[in-house]
Amino acid sequence: MSLIKVAEADAAGWKCSACGVDLVYKPVELEYLxxxxxxxxxxxxxxxxxxxxxxxxxxxxxxxxxxxEDK
Incomplete structure (x- = not known):
């Protein structure tokens, strides 16, 4: 399975509200249908x-x- 990359500009400057640290890009497995x-x-x-x-x-x-859903 290939890795889908999302534009890094979407996360620029974001911090975790619970931990207060900068977010980093990591592979995440998403499931849908x-x-x-x-x-x-x-x-x-x-x-x-x-x-x-x-x-x-x-x-x-x-x-x-x-x-x-259309499939």
């Missing part, structure tokens, strides 16, 4: 909370969701 996707997303290096920006959730992820 029994399909798995490896995506490089901003993650807190301490608590591993994943950040999904509003533009990503409402844009690219929404497009993929509709494509998968």
């Amino acid at each position: 029994d399909s798995l996707f490896n995506v490089a997303l901003p993650v807190c290096p301490q608590c591993n909370m994943v950040f999904i920006s509003e533009s990503l959730a409402g844009g690219k992820m929404n497009q993929v969701e509709h494509l998968l």
